[in-house]
Amino acid sequence: MKIKTISRASCSALMTLVLTTAGVISAPATAASDPTKLVIGQLQFVPNSHPLIQVNNTKLFLMGFIQRPVTAFDARGQSVCLLCEKKPSLENGLAKIVDLPGGKTGMQVTLKLRADAKWGDGTPVSSQDIALTWKMAQEGALGFSNYNAWTRATKVDIVNPTTAVLHLDSVETGYDSWDQVLPSHIEGPIYAKYKTAEEYVKQSAYNREPTNPGLWNGAYTLTSMQMGAQITLAPNKFWPTAPQLKTIVLSYRSNAAALIQNLLSGDLDALPVSPGGISFSQMLTLRKQQASRFDFPVQPGYNLERLVFQTQNPALSDVRVRRAIAHAINREAISTQLFEKLQPVATSILAENSSNHSNTVTRYKFDPARAKALLTEAGWKPGSDGICINPAGQKLSIELVTTAGNQTRVQIAQVIQNQLKSVCIDAPVKQVQIGVYNGEEMRKRKFTGMGLSSIQFPPSTSPEIYLATNGIPTEKNGFTGNNFSGYSSPAMDAAVQEAERALQPAAAKAAWAKVQQIALDDLPILPLYYYASSWVVPKGMKGLDAPRYDQPTNWAEYWKRAP
Amino acid sequence: MTVPALPTQGGHRSRSIWIDRWSVLRRHRPAMVSLMVLVLMAVFCFSASAYASWMGLDVNATDLMARFNPPSETNLLGTDEIGRDVLLRLMYGGQVSLTIGVLATAFGCAIGVTVGVLAGYLGGRADSFLMRATDCMIALPLVPLLVILAAIDLGKLGLPPEIVQSPSVSFWRIVIIISLVDWTTIARVVRAGTLTIAHQDYVLAARVSGGRAPYMIGIHVLPNVATPIIVAATLTIGRVILLESTLSFLGVGVMPPTPTWGNMLNNAQELASTAPMLAVYPGLLIFLTVITFNFLGDGLRVAFDPRSQQR
Numbered sequence: 032m033k034i035k036t037i038s039r040a041s042c043s044a045l046m047t048l049v050l051t052t053a054g055v056i057s058a059p060a061t062a063a064s065d066p067t068k069l070v071i072g073q074l075q076f077v078p079n080s081h082p083l084i085q086v087n088n089t090k091l092f093l094m095g096f097i098q099r100p101v102t103a104f105d106a107r108g109q110s111v112c113l114l115c116e117k118k119p120s121l122e123n124g125l126a127k128i129v130d131l132p133g134g135k136t137g138m139q140v141t142l143k144l145r146a147d148a149k150w151g152d153g154t155p156v157s158s159q160d161i162a163l164t165w166k167m168a169q170e171g172a173l174g175f176s177n178y179n180a181w182t183r184a185t186k187v188d189i190v191n192p193t194t195a196v197l198h199l200d201s202v203e204t205g206y207d208s209w210d211q212v213l214p215s216h217i218e219g220p221i222y223a224k225y226k227t228a229e230e231y232v233k234q235s236a237y238n239r240e241p242t243n244p245g246l247w248n249g250a251y252t253l254t255s256m257q258m259g260a261q262i263t264l265a266p267n268k269f270w271p272t273a274p275q276l277k278t279i280v281l282s283y284r285s286n287a288a289a290l291i292q293n294l295l296s297g298d299l300d301a302l303p304v305s306p307g308g309i310s311f312s313q314m315l316t317l318r319k320q321q322a323s324r325f326d327f328p329v330q331p332g333y334n335l336e337r338l339v340f341q342t343q344n345p346a347l348s349d350v351r352v353r354r355a356i357a358h359a360i361n362r363e364a365i366s367t368q369l370f371e372k373l374q375p376v377a378t379s380i381l382a383e384n385s386s387n388h389s390n391t392v393t394r395y396k397f398d399p400a401r402a403k404a405l406l407t408e409a410g411w412k413p414g415s416d417g418i419c420i421n422p423a424g425q426k427l428s429i430e431l432v433t434t435a436g437n438q439t440r441v442q443i444a445q446v447i448q449n450q451l452k453s454v455c456i457d458a459p460v461k462q463v464q465i466g467v468y469n470g471e472e473m474r475k476r477k478f479t480g481m482g483l484s485s486i487q488f489p490p491s492t493s494p495e496i497y498l499a500t501n502g503i504p505t506e507k508n509g510f511t512g513n514n515f516s517g518y519s520s521p522a523m524d525a526a527v528q529e530a531e532r533a534l535q536p537a538a539a540k541a542a543w544a545k546v547q548q549i550a551l552d553d554l555p556i557l558p559l560y561y562y563a564s565s566w567v568v569p570k571g572m573k574g575l576d577a578p579r580y581d582q583p584t585n586w587a588e589y590w591k592r593a594p
Numbered sequence: 595m596t597v598p599a600l601p602t603q604g605g606h607r608s609r610s611i612w613i614d615r616w617s618v619l620r621r622h623r624p625a626m627v628s629l630m631v632l633v634l635m636a637v638f639c640f641s642a643s644a645y646a647s648w649m650g651l652d653v654n655a656t657d658l659m660a661r662f663n664p665p666s667e668t669n670l671l672g673t674d675e676i677g678r679d680v681l682l683r684l685m686y687g688g689q690v691s692l693t694i695g696v697l698a699t700a701f702g703c704a705i706g707v708t709v710g711v712l713a714g715y716l717g718g719r720a721d722s723f724l725m726r727a728t729d730c731m732i733a734l735p736l737v738p739l740l741v742i743l744a745a746i747d748l749g750k751l752g753l754p755p756e757i758v759q760s761p762s763v764s765f766w767r768i769v770i771i772i773s774l775v776d777w778t779t780i781a782r783v784v785r786a787g788t789l790t791i792a793h794q795d796y797v798l799a800a801r802v803s804g805g806r807a808p809y810m811i812g813i814h815v816l817p818n819v820a821t822p823i824i825v826a827a828t829l830t831i832g833r834v835i836l837l838e839s840t841l842s843f844l845g846v847g848v849m850p851p852t853p854t855w856g857n858m859l860n861n862a863q864e865l866a867s868t869a870p871m872l873a874v875y876p877g878l879l880i881f882l883t884v885i886t887f888n889f890l891g892d893g894l895r896v897a898f899d900p901r902s903q904q905r
Contacts, residue, residue: 288863316868361658368658435846438864442676445851449656462849464745471747 064300064569066592067277072290072299074307076259076283081237082211083168083175088582089307094211095584096264096279097247100179101142101161101209104580108333108386108490110207113585114156114248116143116193119207121534126206138199140184140206146193149269151244151252154216158195162187163215163222165197173228177210179491202532204539205491217245250274250588259283266588275574275591287313294567295321300592301572304565310439311370314565325567331384332564333489333580335377336440338431338447338557339473339482342517346411346427347480353554355405356481357395359454360447364397366560369439373565377558379547380497381488386536387543393551402454411455419455428457429480432472435462443559444483473515474504482515485562489580494546498555499527518555569593618897625893628886635883639688646682653682654851662869674872675865684875687853692883694769694854695835701773702834703827706780711811711819713781714788725785732778737840743771744846764849772837780826787819821898828891832884839880855880 073092078085082098094100099113112118119125125141148156167173168181175181183205184197199206217236225231236243244252244267251264251274264279282299284290287309293299294317304314318327338356340347347353362376381388411419411427419427429451433444444460451458458481463472472478488494496502501524502514526549530542550556564583568575571593576583619625646653649668657677665672671680713724744767791797797814805813835855841847842856850857855876862873 286863288866310864313864320867364658368661438861441850445654446656446658446676448851449654460850463747467747 064297064592065278066594067275068280068300069276069278069569069590069592070280070282070298070300072293072302072308073281073283074285074287074290077262079232079238080241080253080256081232081235082213083164083177084173084232086176086178091582092303092307092584093262093281095249095582096251096587097249097253097267098211099249099585100211100581101144102207103582103585104208104490106330106576108384108580110491112145114144114148114212115209116145128202131200135200136202137185138202138206140197140199141190142195142197142209144193145271147271148248149267150214150216151247151267151269153269154214154245155192156212156248157192157215158189159192159215159219160212161195161197162189163219164212167213167218167222170226172226173231178489179205179208179210181210202534203493204531204534205493206534208489208491212248214245214248217243251279270588272588274588276587279587291317294325300569302567304567305437305439305562309567310437311374311563311565312439314567315371315373317567324570326570326572327565327567328575329373329563329565330576331375331382332562333382333385334485334487334562335380335382336374336443336483336485336559336562337377337380338559339484339516340555340557341476341478341480341482342555343476344429344480346429349409350553351405351409352411352427353557354395355402355409355454356451356456357554357557358398358402358405359456360450360557360559361397362559365443365446369442370560370563374560374563377561380550380556380558381543381547382561385488385490387490387540389540389544389547391544392547395551395557399450399454406454406456413455417452417455418457426457427455428459430461430478431458431481431483432461432463432468432478433483434465434468436465440483447483473513474510476504476515476517478515483559486513486556487580493527493531494543495527495531498546498550499524514555516555518553520549520553523549523553615897619893622893622896624889625896628889628893631882631886632890635688635879635886636692639685639692642682642685642689645685649679649682651679651682653686653853654678671875672871675861675869680872680875683853683858684855684879687855687858687876688879690765690848690852690854691835691838691856691880694765694772694838694848695831695883698769698772698776698834698838699827699830701769702777702830703780703823705773706777707784707816707819707823709777710781710784710786711788711815714785715792715807715811715815717789717792721785724781728778728781731775734775736775736837739775740771740837740841741846743774744768744841764847765852768838768841768847772834776830776834776837779830780823783822783826784819787822788815791815791818825891825895825898828887828894832887832891835880835883835887 073089075089077090077093078087080093082090082094101112101114102110102118103113105111110118117123117125119140119142121128125143127139129137129139131137142158142161144156144158144161146155150156165181165184165187168175171182183199183203185200186198188196188198190196221234221236222231225234232238236246241253241256247253247267250267250270250272252267253262254265255261255263260283262281264281266274266277282293284293290299290302290309291313294302302308304311309317314327317325340353340356342348366372366374366376375383378394379389379392406419406427410421414420414426421427431444431448433440435441441460441462448458448460468482468484473482473484486497488497496513498514498518500514500519502512503517503519504510504512504515523546526542526545530539530546533539533542566575569592573591574586574589576586642653645651651668655678657673660673660677661675663669663673663677669679669681671684674680674683709724709728713721748763748767791814797810800810800814838847838854839856839859842854842860847856847860848854858876859873859880862869862876865872
């Protein structure tokens with residue numbers, strides 16, 4: 032019998048088999064890593080290098096190294112100065128509540144910049160930079176999407192080169208949080224000439240010469256950018272605290288498995304855990320297998336994984352059905368079995384390490400019997416196929432949409448589907464690309480049942496955008512707002528307004544307690560679990576503090592590897 | 595007066611060509627072994643619901659307390675990352691993967707045969723246009739094209755929501771997009787065969803006798819190009835199964851919880867060190883299916899080739 036040549040297709044199948052069964056363990060790097068250099072693996076390349084356009088977690092991660100915000104939140108969730116000398120507050124007089132015409136009240140916030148804050152070309156960071164950034168945001172054409180909008184100010188007065196006063200036309204809790212500024216000595220002339228978004232984005236120095244040190248005011252400057260592949264950072268010689276690490280490289284891979292393989296082979300030194308890196312489950316596996324080579328700092332985070340309910344769905348418009356779903360899902364089992372309890376069950380919309388978290392809110396325990404009772408009360412009875420039907424004969428079928436490509440989320444969606452089926456709810460799972468999820472499904476509210484994704488309630492952001500009637504994205508308001516469920520409640524609107532105006536900590540805590548209780552009573556969103564903030568770092572690395580509302584890269588100058 | 599009977603040729607009765615081909619195929623041992631393996635695989639996959647009933651299992655039932663269980667009496671190959679029975683998912687997954695392979699090949703053949711026959715029979719500008727279109731399709735990068743097509747929002751194409759949200763839509767989407775891009779090999783093979791047949795004397799004679807194009811194509815051309823079509827189709831099935839696996843591997847294939855060998859392989863990416871067998875099982879089945887179709891294709895090629903020395 033002739034030996035037949037295995038065809039190319041068979042070779043492909045064989046290669047697939049071999050590659051996917053290859054162990055994670057690889058030969059360690061043959062040469063010792065340079066302790067003054069850190070190569071960090073990343074999944075998603077930045078859309079551009081502009082600090083304020085197309086802002087997302089990936090962009091903020093990079094910006095933390097090279098472009099510091101005026102203020103940021105530390106590990107305790109407190110707003111602290113990075114570029115300013117003293118954080119504005121009512122107590123120190125740098126923030127004032129003022130009366131405005133028409134009986135309204137507003138605020139005046141004084142930002143005093145640090146004298147030693149300099150751009151990478153030695154030019155001081157100045158109040159002109161604040162004024163230019165505000166002007167560019169205010170004129171609206173560029174579509175700045177940073178989280179602490181400069182447009183909250185209606186006017187900026189320059190007092191001296193390091194001091195600017197921002198005028199707000201309302202009282203808000205986020206008055207002390209301000210994001211990155213742009214270098215007026217570089218971007219000013221460009222913006223003067225190119226006003227439209229299309230022209231400005233093309234002509235901006237951030238696009239044409241991102242390695243210009245004058246663009247960056249952080250502990251590092253960007254020295255090399257290979258699109259889609261790698262970004263190299265070197266210390267900003269004008270930053271007051273000399274960074275311990277002399278070179279940082281952000282190295283991009285197409286998937287999490289590649290990140291792990293490269294970590295174990297020594298091509299990468301560190302990995303963040305989702306978002307932007309490997310999954311929490313992968314980190315747990317590595318922790319068991321590679322404890323001698325790496326450290327795995329895990330700290331409570333602030334992100335919340337949640338189910339958002341489409342309140343226009345006839346079934347979900349009944350709060351009893353939403354509460355039934357809450358009782359039907361075994362969140363404790365998800366947290367224990369999938370995350371070893373390191374990502375704990377979310378008891379409220381605010382993380383437990385948030386200063387405004389309330390411990391006295393309604394809890395939804397796993398109770399399938401209670402879930403079934405609530406559904407019966409709401410008029411749903413099991414049909415012949417085990418799925419509930421109402422008196423009109425309609426099935427209780429509620430689609431669950433989530434983001435494709437996130438293995439953990441897809442697993443959880445399937446677990447939820449199964450748990451809901453046991454209480455007679457049919458929940459077909461739909462995965463969509465993240466752009467479609469954030470756009471069509473959520474922002475345009477086209478999802479028909481439930482959505483599974485994460486959100487965060489930073490201290491500087493009003494709960495209005497997530498929970499108040501004004502936060503419902505509509506065509507009329509240009510689809511701004513993140514109240515994707517379409518939830519509208521006068522009691523919640525009043526509680527949100529109270530929380531917005533509560534500038535003192537005790538008043539804020541009491542106001543937020545009300546917001547949390549109403550949110551859990553009405554359940555427009557069902558909190559599932561809190562994300563942990565986690566990394567995989569070289570053994571003995573110090574200074575990387577994981578949990579913050581803001582990126583840990585804002586403090587990268589303190590990172591230090593073991594010699 | 596009687597008419598003398600014609601003497602028989604060596605005392606043999608005439609045989610159907612299909613019997614002839616079958617006997618050659620039977621003598622091709624790798625092809626026969628492959629055929630048996632494929633039959634057994636089909637039986638294995640399509641007996642999934644019977645197996646599920648017998649064992650009291652549900653292919654989509656999750657059990658977080660039973661993750662990564664080793665093989666046992668209840669779960670013969672153990673459980674996966676969310677406690678589902680692995681063997682049952684392999685069986686159901688095979689149904690989907692094999693069905694996609696066969697259906698996408700059938701639809702692709704339909705497109706390829708149409709393009710190839712028209713190009714070869716009509717000739718001239720029609721041939722040039724169709725073949726240039728085929729060349730353009732060949733030049734497109736296949737996997738990125740499939741990924742883009744798989745990511746299209748069907749709602750934006752005007753399809754009603756009931757169809758867009760139906761559980762079978764991801765299955766049919768994959769079948770359709772694979773068949774839309776994977777017809778080119780068959781088109782070229784059929785065109786070459788048609789060009790040869792179309793210029794035969796008997797075909798020209800039939801045309802002169804008034805035979806129209808549909809008659810000529812249906813009666814003279816297609817039966818004579820059936821051989822390369824069958825062989826190419828057999829080889830295509832293997833490739834289509836790999837394409838489906840690739841799409842699922844990239845996260846744009848058939849949506850969970852519906853299992854396919856490809857999406858089981860995709861899920862197993864993150865579990866290579868925790869539970870490597872979750873990657874080995876679907877990978878092995880894909881490998882076995884592709885290689886058996888290839889051997890069967892080789893055997894069919896020999897059986898259908900009148901010049902083959904193995905006849």
